[in-house]
Amino acid sequence: MRVVGVSGSLHEPSKTTALIAEILRRVGAHLDVESSLIEVASIGPAFAGALTRDALPPEARDALEQIETADLLVVGTPVYRASYTGLFKHLFDFVEQYALVGRPVLLAATGGGERHALIIEHQLRPLFGFFQALTLPLGVYASTSDFDGYVLREGSVSERIDLALERALPILSHGGRETPSDRISTW
Structure with missing residues (x-):
């Protein structure tokens, strides 16, 4: 199973990237996976000025190919002005449009406090709903207090990751990957 993490953080190091990396590690503890992590902070300057896919440099096109062909996406963003970062959305x-139909996506976010936790339901879930992706039942939100520097502390967020994966494993271990044409339903 190919698992691709996407961190929408604009900074390195990043709590969001640390959270995504931890989720990827734990997915790998349950399933046989090949994982990679795309960091917007690293590739953002390469695609920030592009207006069309044809104008993207090779590293941005490679990131898109990884996203579009992954068996599972783990995506996360810091809360920035009540939403995801602009470069995350631009990516x-x-x-x-139809590359993620039926694709399982585990949603995650980080923010300064608990009041930002609804970003998962009010911003990320609708974005991936547009793509007709299969957003997994539980998302993972971590606030600044859940980290020691850039390391996730043991506690409620760690337990939330375990619960999110427990609920996702039946979906993830269900079987083979469909092709995009298999997943697009016709009316």
Whole structure:
């Protein structure tokens, strides 16, 4: 199973990237996976000025190919002005509209406090709903107090990751990957 993590953080190091990396590690503890992590902070300057997919440099096109062909996506963003970061959204603006149909996506976010936790339900779930992706039942939100520097502390968020994966494993271990044409339903 190919698992791709996407961190929408604009900074390195990043709590969001640390959270995504921890989720990827734990997915790998349950399933046989090949994982990779795409960091917007690293590739953002390469695609920030592009207006069309054809104008993207090779590293941005490679990131898109990884996203579009993953068996599972683990995506996360810091809360920035009550939403995801602009470059995170800009990256997903280039994803082909039907490439993620039926694809399992585990949603995650980080923020300064608990009041930002609804970003998962009010911003991320609708974004991936547009793509007709299969957003997994539980998302993972971590606030600044859940970290020691850039290391996730043991506690409620760690337990939330375990619960999110427990609920996702039946879906993830269900079987083979469909092709995009298999997943697009016709009316």
